[in-house]
Amino acid sequence: MSAQHAQQVVQEPAPRAGAQAVVAAAKDPARRPDVLFRVRRAPDHELSPWWHIGAFVFTSAAVVALLSLLPG
DSSP states (O other): OOHHHHTOOOOOOOOOSHHHHHHHHOSSGGGOTTOOSOOOOOTTOOOOHHHHHHHHHHHHHHHHHHHTTSOO
């Protein structure tokens, strides 16, 4: 392969509609209208891992409680 051929850049066509257009037009990807519950936070403000642990425990307890209502 020659050096001239290796330097060629393949350009993709511009997105025209749908999700590709939304992503291309987004100034801040975290605030795209088609993405729910995504928030851009400051680097020093991060989510505590205890929220995930608590959500897991709560969901597990709810599933066990609901399954205990089934006979058998």
